[in-house]
Amino acid sequence: NAGVMQNPRHLVRRRGQEARLRCSPMKGHSHVYWYRQLPEEGLKFMVYLQKENIIDESGMPKERFSAEFPKEGPSILRIQQVVRGDSAAYFCASSPAEETQYFGPGTRLLVL
């Protein structure tokens, strides 16, 4: 059973561009969570999704950030008009049903 997959693993964007991060949960998992980690800090919750629904987006900035988890395909975290402060590692986690969360390898975003 493959683990949580994230791509790309590294992403470089210039200020003002869009960043699109993808997450494929483990097989059979319908719950996806996105977290952000700044250097030498803990993980901060951003958003929790189930198939086609956003359950909790209390940790996600109101502007420029959006997330989706369509019926078919991976979950997408989208950051529009990136700024330098968006540089971080973004981790996706999945769980089968409100249980233990299993994390992917992360996408390291660098904004120039």
Add this chain to the structure above:
Amino acid sequence: GENVEQHPSTLSVQEGDSAVIKCTYSDSASNYFPWYKQELGKGPQLIIDIRSNVGEKKDQRIAVTLNKTAKHFSLHITETQPEDSAVYFCAASHTGNQFYFGTGTSLTVIP
């Protein structure tokens, strides 16, 4: 919301010694407490977890204890090995909701 504090931030032990990392939480509704190990450049890996109806759980060299009254839980690693060197994070959640993470403990096991 929940607030999780983790201590110490760095910990160095000699190979073969034990390591203990402590966390406290603020929300009495939290009922699930996982521990993750994160190696450089990788995602967090679940190493052990405990639910609020259990006081202690052990898996080989790793154990976790939970004191609900005092709202604290601890990770114990015995007979440490160099490969245990990593950053360890505790977390707390009310089942199904977001995880609230501690700030991490960088463990170094000296051969």
